[in-house]
Amino acid sequence: MTNEFWRWWQHIPERLDPVMIEIGVFKLQYYGMMYLVAFGLTYFLVRYRIRHEKGFNLTEAQVESLTTAMIVGVILGGRLGYVFFYNLPYYAQHPLEIFLPFSFEGGIRFTGISGMSYHGGLIGVIAATMLYGRRNRIAFTEIADLYAPAVPLGYTFGRIGNFINGELYGRATELPVGMYFPSAPTPERRHPSQLYEAFFEGIFCFMLLWFLRRRVRTRGAMLALYLISYGTVRFFIEFFREPDAHLGFVLFRFSTGQLLCGLMVLFGIGFYLFRRSMFKNASNFSG
Structure with missing residues (x-):
């Protein structure tokens, strides 16, 4: 039974058709639909927040x-x-x-x-x-704090779209979790890094930020936490993801995505400390 499951799992990408509807030259792909779902979900979550949470004037x-x-x-x-x-x-x-x-x-x-x-x-x-x-x-920090906890859940659908498209696949692995991607340059199993990203960049980051949204009072802090959480998760998942063929590793064993995520995390930390210091100074002044 276990072997049958892994055989089924490993060949999923070969059975997927990225085209949802095809009429003549017109093609509607799942990838585009996933983006629409992601944008729509973000919009409705933000609407929920302005209706049920205080502190937003939009x-x-x-x-x-x-x-x-x-x-x-x-x-x-x-x-x-x-x-x-x-x-x-x-x-x-x-x-x-x-x-x-x-x-x-x-x-x-x-x-x-x-x-x-x-x-x-x-x-x-x-x-x-x-x-x-x-x-x-409207203050940029107010908008950013409103949207930051809602955005990550949309990434789940975007990454599923990447998976259905058979793109952004992971590095070769002998682990049973690996899958055969028809578009890969070599026939060995590869990490389904799109699914890793769908869970950690999407569901995990969403749950974390949604939990913290009412517990963090410093304006701008939710944006900083978004940058830190997403950048950290993406940095480590990149170790399982195949680098772009025309770039490869750009610094030691780090990819371009990892370097950009590293800068993202550093900026998030700096922005958080900056906003915290401004909040403390304002509190001391008002006191």
């Missing part, structure tokens, strides 16, 4: 427009982040392919837009949030 209309701005920030930032962090030499020679779903090498060929960076998306969201807050006179 209206539901503002949450709608702000979430839309964040989605634009994620898409633009994620794409540009991939270009600059992961494949700048290529796109410097093929700039039209940054936002156009075509390859112009050896003729025009439809390829779709592939390649998104989490860290670039994070920068894009922060930029969109700061711009929206400035225009509407």
Whole structure:
């Protein structure tokens, strides 16, 4: 029975079809649907918070427009982040392919837009949030603390989308938990790192931040804790994930993602200490 389970488990990726619906040239993929689910879930969790929790002054209309701005920030930032962090030499020679779903090498060929960076998306969201807050006179830290506990649960669905697509698979392993990914360059079993990320970056970080959201009173601290928790979890999962083939390990045995996560954690710690010191100074002054 145990051997039968592992055989079933190890061959799951080979039985998955990333296309949900196909009508002529139109294709609806699970990956895109997972992103819609992630955005929708974040939106409804934020709406729940402004309805049932005190300390937030945003209206539901503002949450709608702000979430839309964040989605634009994620898409633009994620794409540009991939270009600059992961494949700048290529796109410097093929700039039209940054936002156009075509390859112009050896003729025009439809390829779709592939390649998104989490860290670039994070920068894009922060930029969109700061711009929206400035225009509407809402503190950036208030928006960040409102969204930070809600966002991670959406990552669960995004990573499941990666798994169904057979991308971002892990490093080779002889452990029975390993799976056969048809798109991998070699036929051996690999860690299903997408599922590791779905649980730890998504469910674990969500449960942690959702638990802490009413226990942390320093404004801006939830954003700092989000950066620290996600960055730490992602850093260690990267040891199981296959680095990008064209990059490999960029510093000792660390990948580009790990270096970016390390910077993310350091920034989160620094931001937390900064906000704590401001909170203490304000308390002492008022006292």
